[in-house]
Amino acid sequence: MLSDANDLxxxxxxxxxxxxxxxxxxxxxQALQQDPQLVNGWRLLADSHAAQGRLERAIECLQRAQQYAAVQTNKWVSVSLHLTEILLRAGRHGEARQQLDHLPLADIQHVQPLSQAAYLYSLCEAHRESRDLFERALKLSPENPQLLFNCAAANRAMGDLARAETQYDQLIAIRHEDFEAYKNRSDLRRQSPQRNHIAELQRLSAQRDLPALGASQIQFALAKELEDLQEYGNSFAALADACRLRRSGIRYQVDKDLQRLTDIASAYDKAFMRDCRERRDGDMDAGRGEGIIFILGMPRTGTTLVDRILCAADGVFSAGEPGTFARELTAMVQAAGDGAAAGDGSVDFVQRSRQLDFAELGRRYQRELRSRPGTENARVIIDKNPMNYLYIGLIRLALPRARIVHLRRNAMDSCYAILKTQFRNAYPFSYDQSELGRYYLGYRRLMEHWQRLLPGAIFDLHYEQLVEDLAGESRRLFEYCGLPWTESVLDFHRQEKQGTATASAAQVRQPVYRSSVGKWKNYREQLQPLAEILHKGGIEIE
Incomplete structure (x- = not known):
């Protein structure tokens, strides 16, 4: 019988x-009917369901596999890591972290499970645990290129930038074609005439037949280092090449995003929000959202800086950029439509979202956020996903007591900072001045809609004012968030309570600086297409 099960x-x-x-x-x-304890059978069944989008069924299968794998054996560890991966794909970060915390990691002396657990910890925003495990794995395999890359990324997240740079150097010496490592290394510090990688990057950029993505990463690195040395003309020439190469590999239509923003504003209008508020008057659970702070807006506007300032206070925990609200919203809309997969940008999706039980949406969001280890003693949890600005109307209905902090920055500085950042998977509008300008106008229109619709519900924090008067603006922020003020938060860059893996991870390890204010002016001529679009859209440029 067992041979039959194995054949099946x-x-x-x-x-x-x-x-x-x-x-x-x-x-x-059929194999499992013959041998219910066939652990690999349960794992294959889980992967087959996951491949078809049935993640909850996949989780059930892996929980069965765990039961049949002897506790503390290599097989049980492997199954537990497999389960953690699927839990993360399902957005169940709290349970995923609990799986990792229960593993006998101190006893493991093999590279693969250590590095896999380290990677999964990083997805849980547990950067200290991730870094420690990657470093342990690296000691076992000191010239492993993937481990060097991951160790460097983990050290960057935890603020050990010198260690990260050393590891990127080691990696590049071993694997010259790891183009992302060059880009990440350039971002770690301000380059100087005496200490930079410009000649090396120029040699690489002159090579023919580089893959488009790799070539773009080299050009982004070159643009950054040339800017550090104030070679602005050469810097922008490299940036233009980087953006062209990056955009060539992305399928994207900005018109679809702009229509999505229009549809959201139309669906969540004054009449609808008023009706919802009237129906909610008797809601006994109107305390939903207490102790949650959303930090949102466009990327590269200071959201990570504000996150770090708030996290310097006792009892404040950052969940990073989890995508939890959008994920719970999508799951509920699809469930209400009998599982029909309407994309979250479609008119149908937006309209169906109006029919949800908003209180249940808020409860589901809070339950997931509060399930994360690290939140047990947290009075306040931060969600700093910038794109939550799309859902402000829904957030107010689902989590009426949540605080909403909107970061604002000079439009040209904001757009230039986005243009020169290579995002891994997000923000496809970032690499073309026309698309970026048009998207920015759409974002501003939607934010103005929310401000008119929800007066007093959104706290605007201006990046320029924050860096000019850190103490004064931080006090205003803490007062709005209901947090006790202490001068020690001004040393936020020294705190090691939590790491961050965002594009600003290196910058927020420094004291606040003002050099980014007005930086776009070094490229007035080159950024003229962007400036014209914003000006025609009614945006003040200076």
Whole structure:
């Protein structure tokens, strides 16, 4: 019988590898009927369900696999890591972190499980634990290029920038074609005439047949280092090449995003919000959102800086940029539509979102956020996903007591900072001046809509005012957030309570500086297409 089960398992694995998931499920279920303790069978069944988007079913299968794997064995560790990965894909970060915390990691002396656990910890925003495990794995395999890359990223997140640079140097010496490492290394510090990588980057950029993504990463690094040395003309020439190369690999239509913003404003209008508020008057759970702060706006406007300032206070925990609100919203809309997968940018999705039980949406969001280890003693949790600005109307309905902090920055500085940043997967409008300008106008229109609709509900914090008067503006921020003020928060850059893996990870390890204010003016001529779009849209440029 067991040989029959193994034969069925091998056949199911063959179907899975051919992406015939339905047949794979049928065959592996037959195998499990013959041998319910076939751990790899449960894992294959989980992967087959996950491949078809049935993550909850996949989680159930892996929980069965855990039961049959002997506790504390290598197989149990492997299954637990597998389960953690699927929990993260399902947005269940709290349970994922609990799985990791229960692993006997202190006893493990093998690179693969250590590095996998380290990576999964990083997805849980547990950067200290991630860094420590990556460093342990690196000691076991000191010239492993992937470990060097991940160790450097983890040290960057935790603020050990010198260690990160050393590891990027070691990696580049071993694997010259790791183009992302060059880009990340350039971002770690301000380059100087005596100490930079410009000649090395120029040699690389002159090579032919580089892949577009790799070539763009080299050009982004070169643009950054040339800007540090105030070679602005050469810097922007490299940046223009970087953006062209990066944009060439992205399928994106800004008109679809702009229509989405218009649809949101139309659906969540004054009449709808008034009706919702009237229906909510008797809501006994109107305390939803107490102790939650949303920091939002466009990227590269100071959201990470504000996050770090608030996290310097006792009892404040940052969840990073979790995407939890959008994920819970999408799950509820799809469930209400009998599982029909309407994209979250479609008119149908926006309209269906108006029919939700907003109180339940708020409870689900809070439950997920509060399930994360590290929040047990937190009075306040921060969600700093900038794109939550899309959902401000829904946030007010689902979490009426949540604080909403909107970061504002000079439009040209904001857009230039976005243009020169290579984002891994987000913000596809970033690499073309026309698309960036048009998207920025759409963002401003939606924010103005929320401000008119919800007077007093949104705290505007201006980046320029914050860096000019850190103490005064931080006091205003703390007062709005209901947090006790202490002068020690002004040393936020020294705190090591939590790491951050955002594009600003290196900058927020320094005291506040003003050199980014007005930086776009070094490129007035080159940024003229962007300036014209913003000016025609009614945006003040200076």
């Amino acid at each position: 398992y091998r056949s199911a694995l063959n179907r899975f590898q051919r992406k015939d998931f339905a047949d794979a499920i049928t065959l592996v279920e």
